Amino acid sequence: MSTDILYRLRGPAAGPAPGAHRARDTGGLGVFRDQVPFWRHPDARRIDLRATLRDPFEGTVVRRFEQRRALxxxxxxxxxxxxxxxxxxxxxxxxxxxxxxxxxxxxxxxxxxxxxxxxxxxxxxxxxxxxxxxxxxxxxxxxxxxxxxxxxxxxxxxxxxxxxxxxxxxxxxxxxxxxxxxxxxxxxxxxxxxxxxxxxDGAFDEGLPAFGLIELEDLEGGGRRRVLMRPSLRARWLSREADRREALRRLALxxxxxxxxxxxxxxxxxxxxxxxxxxx
Missing domain, CATH: 3.40.50.410 (von Willebrand factor, type A domain)
Known part of the structure; x- marks a missing residue:
């Protein structure tokens, strides 16, 4: 049986259909979000009687619920x-x-x-x-x-x-x-x-020998070539791979x-x- 992949969107979802992700929308159903004055969310069905009775300014308090959307x-x-x-x-x-x-x-x-x-x-x-x-x-x-x-x-x-x-x-x-x-x-x-x-692939770095003859193939049309791997060349190879990954990481972030x-x-x-x- 395959493993479920769990994920969440960074920021609120804005899809048209109800779903599993947090959204900016509020309404009468969903996950409890907060309590606000009635004038901010005039829905008489969601009046919180206890909070209303406790309000020192004698205002009417309404519960708001967070809507969930699909992505x-x-x-x-x-x-x-x-x-x-x-x-x-x-x-x-x-x-x-x-x-x-x-x-x-x-x-x-x-x-x-x-x-x-x-x-x-x-x-x-x-x-x-x-x-x-x-x-x-x-x-x-x-x-x-x-x-x-x-x-x-x-x-x-x-x-x-x-x-x-x-x-x-x-x-x-x-x-x-x-x-x-x-x-x-x-x-x-x-x-x-x-x-x-x-x-x-680990063969690109961890699998490189410190010394030996290896055959490389450019899958995008560059043909095959044999390379004599040696410690200095291996070190340069690994350094360039590390630099490439770091450049991608910085760009992505x-x-x-x-x-x-x-x-x-x-x-x-x-x-x-x-x-x-x-x-x-």
């Missing part, structure tokens, strides 16, 4: 050729597992879930839906995709297409992207709650959440802790 949750998935990488884990399989689990969890609480595959262009492969079977549709749609091409510019294009009410957007990529594409992605999503998921590192295997509980802001 749209979107996964923007990098579908360039680098996402075919296989090392300690299989990148595209990890992406599929995460998206399927998130779709199942979102629709279970009444949220809509959709997926865009982003290569050179963005394509909606599963429209946002609350219906049963959305998770299975997500798994089938992603299984039918073979990541290809050298561009993931569609990520920024997808960000521009998600206009309207605030959404929870999970941007999934290895984030080995040109600086302008990366900056455009976050800029165009700044009205939403963005969760960057950086898909990596400028717009909201830090990136989540998805490496080698998918752990639903760990991802939930990140989404809830309780990661260690």
């Amino acid at each position: 749209e949750v979107w996964a923007l998935v990098d579908a360039s050729a680098s996402m075919r990488f296989r090392g300690r884990g299989e990148t595209w399989a990890l992406v599929t597992e995460l998206c399927t689990a998130l779709a199942r969890s979102a629709t279970r609480i009444g949220d809509a879930f959709g997926v865009m595959a982003c290569g050179a262009r963005a394509e909606t492969v599963v429209p946002a839906s609350r219906r049963r079977g959305t998770a299975e549709a997500v798994a089938d749609a992603l299984a039918a995709i073979e990541p290809r091409g050298a561009s993931a510019a569609g990520l920024a294009e997808a960000g521009a297409s998600l206009a309207g009410r605030r959404k929870l957007v999970v941007a999934i990529s290895d984030f080995r992207l040109p600086g302008p594409v990366l900056a455009a992605l976050f800029e165009r999503l700044q009205g939403h709650d963005v969760v960057p998921v950086a898909v990596e 400028r717009y909201g959440r830090p990136p989540y590192r998805l490496a080698d295997r998918f752990d639903g509980d760990d991802f939930s802790r990140h989404l809830l802001g309780t990661a260690a």
Whole structure:
């Protein structure tokens, strides 16, 4: 049985349908929020008699309740050729597992879930839906995709297409992207709650030998080459990887959440802790 992914939106939800997330709206039903004077919320059905009798100014006190709203949750998935990488884990399989689990969890609480595959262009492969079977549709749609091409510019294009009410957007990529594409992605999503998921593999760093001949392949058309790994080269490699991750972290934090590192295997509980802001 799959693990439920727990999440919450940073800030109030503004969807049209009732759901599981806190909203700015107040009304007669929902979770108790506060007590206010009758003139601020003139609903005679919600008069609090005890508070009214205790009011030293002899005013009428009304209970307000917090409304709950549903969200749209979107996964923007990098579908360039680098996402075919296989090392300690299989990148595209990890992406599929995460998206399927998130779709199942979102629709279970009444949220809509959709997926865009982003290569050179963005394509909606599963429209946002609350219906049963959305998770299975997500798994089938992603299984039918073979990541290809050298561009993931569609990520920024997808960000521009998600206009309207605030959404929870999970941007999934290895984030080995040109600086302008990366900056455009976050800029165009700044009205939403963005969760960057950086898909990596331990073979890129922990698995590097200190010394030895290794064969590298550029999945985006650069061909194969053999490299003699040695301690100095390994140190430079690891330093550049650390610099790249730190640059992504700083950029992501400028717009909201830090990136989540998805490496080698998918752990639903760990991802939930990140989404809830309780990661260690």
